Amino acid sequence: MKIGELSKTSGCSVQTIRYYEREGLLSDPERSEGNFRLYSDKSLKELEFVKHCRSLDIPLNDIKRLIELKNKPEESCSSVNKLIKQQLDLVNKRMKELKALKNELQQMASTCNSDNTIGACGIIKSLDS
Amino acid sequence: MKIGELSKTSGCSVQTIRYYEREGLLSDPERSEGNFRLYSDKSLKELEFVKHCRSLDIPLNDIKRLIELKNKPEESCSSVNKLIKQQLDLVNKRMKELKALKNELQQMASTCNSDNTIGACGIIKSLDS
DNA sequence: CTTGACTCTATAGTTACTATAGATTTTATA
DNA sequence: TATAAAATCTATAGTAACTATAGAGTCAAG
Ligand SMILES: [Zn+2]
Ligand SMILES: [Zn+2]
Ligand SMILES: [Zn+2]
Ligand SMILES: [Zn+2]
Numbered sequence A, B: 001m002k003i004g005e006l007s008k009t010s011g012c013s014v015q016t017i018r019y020y021e022r023e024g025l026l027s028d029p030e031r032s033e034g035n036f037r038l039y040s041d042k043s044l045k046e047l048e049f050v051k052h053c054r055s056l057d058i059p060l061n062d063i064k065r066l067i068e069l070k071n072k073p074e075e076s077c078s079s080v081n082k083l084i085k086q087q088l089d090l091v092n093k094r095m096k097e098l099k100a101l102k103n104e105l106q107q108m109a110s111t112c113n114s115d116n117t118i119g120a121c122g123i124i125k126s127l128d129s
Numbered sequence C: 001c002t003t004g005a006c007t008c009t010a011t012a013g014t015t016a017c018t019a020t021a022g023a024t025t026t027t028a029t030a
Numbered sequence D: 001t002a003t004a005a006a007a008t009c010t011a012t013a014g015t016a017a018c019t020a021t022a023g024a025g026t027c028a029a030g
Helices: A003-010 A014-022 A041-055 A060-070 A078-110 A122-127 B003-010 B014-022 B041-055 B060-070 B078-110 B122-127
Strands: none
Touching (some): A003 A041, A014 A041, A041 A060, A122 B041, B041 B060, B060 B078
């Protein structure tokens, strides 16, 4: 299949597919006589692996490492474990941050009933302190 | 005070201060004879307003709008309200996403005890499906 | 044989910074 | 006072993960 079809099947934009290829996350596809990229089902699986990782917010560099590891089935998977745990730590950290943000935003929102003037707005007052 | 002192007092890096100025979030400071930026306490307050907004993850463009609004104390604050509520929605949305990520990452992590080979690693298997 | 859809590469834009390079100014030391 | 070190200046490039062009080439249908 050509890139447009892979794009539709995968739900990944054409530019993103080409971008992933440039970044070395997808193996270089065959080319047609007219230089069009030609993909197989294997290509689709590669792309879906990347998408799955991205859906977990794993950075492209780490995905690259995961792909390399995937190709060495005999090695220990401890680095895979470590990577996922780091990602989990990061997610937990960000969740904590967001909770704090949420609290402050909610409290701020509650200080204003929206029919004030800006001079009397509790939100602006909070932000100013 | 010069930019270095403002940087220390505010906890904002020198480059970031200059960047905020370029982006129109801080008013242009006075200049010394030798063209060094000279700041007042008012400048510090401006910068702290920006920092407070940034700590709530409000994008620079929205902060710019908030500053403009702040300078029109007689107008209605409904747009301020709207902006904060949008930010709150965004935070809530992101929190939901992160919860889902966390769940999947945790489940994945639980499928591997870290002393597998990659070929037998539950994490890689999950990512592959 | 031309139109339109698709694809190609290369390049620039996005966000909020951070990090240089190379020049100039100021401050501290000898 | 001479000089060295620290601070500042502008301009430019890099970061992450895309997205969006521009301009040219390819391919299928009418
Ligand atoms: Zn999944
Ligand atoms: Zn208000
Ligand atoms: Zn606050
Ligand atoms: Zn494992």
